[in-house]
Amino acid sequence: MSFDVRKIREDFPILAQMQRGKPLVFLDSGASAQKPRQVIGAMMRCMESAYANVHRGAYYLSETATEAYEASRRAVATFLNAARAEEIVFTANSTMAINLVAHCYGRGILKPGQAVVTSEMEHHANMVPWQMLRDAHGIELRYVRVTDAGELDLEDLAAKLKDGKVGLVAVTHMSNVLGTVTPAAQIARMAHEAGAKVLFDGSQAAVHRKVDVQALDADFYVFTGHKLYGPTGIGVLYAKHALLEAMPPFLGGGDMIATVSLAGSTWAAPPARFEAGTPAIVEAIGLHAAIDYVTAIGLPAIEAHERALVDHAMAVLSQVEGLSLLGRAQDRGGVFAFSLDNAHAHDLSTLLDRAGIAVRAGRHCAEPLHERFGVEGGTCRASFGLYTTPEEIDFLGAALVKAREFFA
Amino acid sequence: MFDDLRDLYQELILDHGLKPRNFRRPEDANRHAKGDNPMCGDRMELALKLDGEVVTDLGFQGRGCAISMASASLMTETVKGKTLAQAHQLSDSFRALAMTGSCPECGAELADEMERLQPLAGVHEFPSRVKCATLAWHTLNAALDGSKEASSE
Ligand SMILES: Cc1ncc(COP(=O)(O)O)c(C=O)c1O
Numbered sequence: 001m002s003f004d005v006r007k008i009r010e011d012f013p014i015l016a017q018m019q020r021g022k023p024l025v026f027l028d029s030g031a032s033a034q035k036p037r038q039v040i041g042a043m044m045r046c047m048e049s050a051y052a053n054v055h056r057g058a059y060y061l062s063e064t065a066t067e068a069y070e071a072s073r074r075a076v077a078t079f080l081n082a083a084r085a086e087e088i089v090f091t092a093n094s095t096m097a098i099n100l101v102a103h104c105y106g107r108g109i110l111k112p113g114q115a116v117v118t119s120e121m122e123h124h125a126n127m128v129p130w131q132m133l134r135d136a137h138g139i140e141l142r143y144v145r146v147t148d149a150g151e152l153d154l155e156d157l158a159a160k161l162k163d164g165k166v167g168l169v170a171v172t173h174m175s176n177v178l179g180t181v182t183p184a185a186q187i188a189r190m191a192h193e194a195g196a197k198v199l200f201d202g203s204q205a206a207v208h209r210k211v212d213v214q215a216l217d218a219d220f221y222v223f224t225g226h227k228l229y230g231p232t233g234i235g236v237l238y239a240k241h242a243l244l245e246a247m248p249p250f251l252g253g254g255d256m257i258a259t260v261s262l263a264g265s266t267w268a269a270p271p272a273r274f275e276a277g278t279p280a281i282v283e284a285i286g287l288h289a290a291i292d293y294v295t296a297i298g299l300p301a302i303e304a305h306e307r308a309l310v311d312h313a314m315a316v317l318s319q320v321e322g323l324s325l326l327g328r329a330q331d332r333g334g335v336f337a338f339s340l341d342n343a344h345a346h347d348l349s350t351l352l353d354r355a356g357i358a359v360r361a362g363r364h365c366a367e368p369l370h371e372r373f374g375v376e377g378g379t380c381r382a383s384f385g386l387y388t389t390p391e392e393i394d395f396l397g398a399a400l401v402k403a404r405e406f407f408a
Numbered sequence: 409m410f411d412d413l414r415d416l417y418q419e420l421i422l423d424h425g426l427k428p429r430n431f432r433r434p435e436d437a438n439r440h441a442k443g444d445n446p447m448c449g450d451r452m453e454l455a456l457k458l459d460g461e462v463v464t465d466l467g468f469q470g471r472g473c474a475i476s477m478a479s480a481s482l483m484t485e486t487v488k489g490k491t492l493a494q495a496h497q498l499s500d501s502f503r504a505l506a507m508t509g510s511c512p513e514c515g516a517e518l519a520d521e522m523e524r525l526q527p528l529a530g531v532h533e534f535p536s537r538v539k540c541a542t543l544a545w546h547t548l549n550a551a552l553d554g555s556k557e558a559s560s561e
Pocket residue numbers: 030031093094095096123125126172174175176201203204224365
């Protein structure tokens with residue numbers, strides 16, 4: 001299937017909207033992506049004709065809903081090339097998936113005195129849970145440095161793995177601020193050689209690249225549905241089956257048990273063990289539709305389109321006088337954080353909004369990273385989706401030039 | 409492209425945003441507070457000298473967008489020399505102004521001061537920016553009440 005961005009845009013009803021009388025230029029897909037009709041329709045059809053609670057009723061609708069829910073799990077497994085569907089745990093989002101690992105693997109398996117390695121470029125979702133683990137469970141926390149170019153300092157990682165105390169390396173597969181794509185396979189190799197497991201925060205990466213958890217040899221991999229053109233309220237934890245088998249449960253309640261008596265309970269096998277309570281059924285159906293949608297277009301085609309956008313954005317943004325970009329990694333995706341010399345990020349985003357351009361301003365849930373680059377006051381961030389066009393990037397460039405004149 | 413934003417970014421605001429007045433820490437200050445807007449990273453420290461009932465001097469330091477810097481700058485100018493009660497009243501009135509664009513309840517007593525703050529009324533049309541304008545005033549309240557931290561969240 002050839003990649004025709006015009007046709008793709010027709011799948012996204014919201015993109016036809018006018019914003020303050022101007023065509024919407026949506027450059028905040030990194031925060032949350034827009035939804036194609038295919039996802040919206042699948043969720044509506046589920047609620048209109050195939051909805052009931054799952055794993056509970058022995059009647060037609062419940063069986064249908066259960067089958068659809070489990071079909072979504074199989075689709076996620078295929079999407080990530082997991083060895084089996086039971087390695088896929090549905091969560092509410094990436095944040096919950098990482099907290100699950102911090103709880104069940106961190107407190108359940110790691111021993112006080114061991115260390116967790118994360119990095120300076122993490123989203124708070126992959127930083128705060130490890131700080132909480134450190135404080136509650138006597139785990140040492142180490143941060144891999146980020147180079148001036150915005151890449152992970154692999155020499156520093158090697159140094160931090162050296163003493164053999166590290167039980168887990170938890171790093172991003174793609175930075176939500178710098179756009180940097182990290183060398184995941186190499187990081188996994190380094191972690192494993194040091195006797196550590198590895199978790200990748202794929203919240204950004206899984207949207208832009210074909211992810212193969214077996215090729216990466218990832219122990220844990222997480223992503224979130226709403227950035228992948230799917231609904232909010234659903235996320236994914238992939239974990240190797242043996243790890244899930246070994247881990248104690250996260251939340252207690254229905255669905256996660258094998259037996260319950262007044263004296264105590266025994267746990268269900270994974271993945272049910274980690275899915276207490278009624279799950280996000282409609283959202284799982286929506287995620288399945290989103291995966292089918294991007295798979296039909298083809299991740300390689302999406303990646304090629306976005307590579308062209310990245311090159312174009314680099315050319316356009318570097319022409320804007322007074323603009324500085326955060327990070328210039330070799331391998332990067334369509335996320336650009338920048339600041340203008342004479343305008344604060346918030347003022348800038350108010351101006352861009354007037355032009356119909358939606359960008360995010362602030363620190364993008366990565367305060368330590370902004371501190372690292374000396375921009376504590378925040379940056380503006382433009383992030384692309386599969387529906388983004390080169391013309392939109394040109395328009396952003398022109399608006400930035402005008403904005404700088406406005407504040408001059 | 410941005411002409412209609414001149415209502416929000418009036419000359420006065422750009423001027424105070426770029427060159428904030430009273431951007432300093434008064435030597436003999438006896439009240440201090442920090443203001444924080446965790447969403448966007450705006451942060452300020454306010455120090456003031458309360459002499460009996462009167463705010464005889466005040467200054468602020470920190471970082472933020474043009475709106476928050478200008479608002480803090482104008483706040484220090486209007487509050488200087490006011491009594492505690494007047495300062496509180498200005499703070500309430502300003503917040504009404506920033507949130508609704510006007511302050512019909514505001515009395516005549518501080519009309520000149522409110523006139524001075526009028527250029528910031530434009531923020532009420534930008535819900536995500538109202539807190540930029542009110543941060544300085546939250547911080548002022550904290551300093552006057554003797555608490556140490558204010559947040560515009
Ligand atoms: C790199 C990264 N990690 C984690 C998250 C958290 O995702 P969620 O808020 O869906 O849990 C995000 C997005 O906000 C992200 O960009």
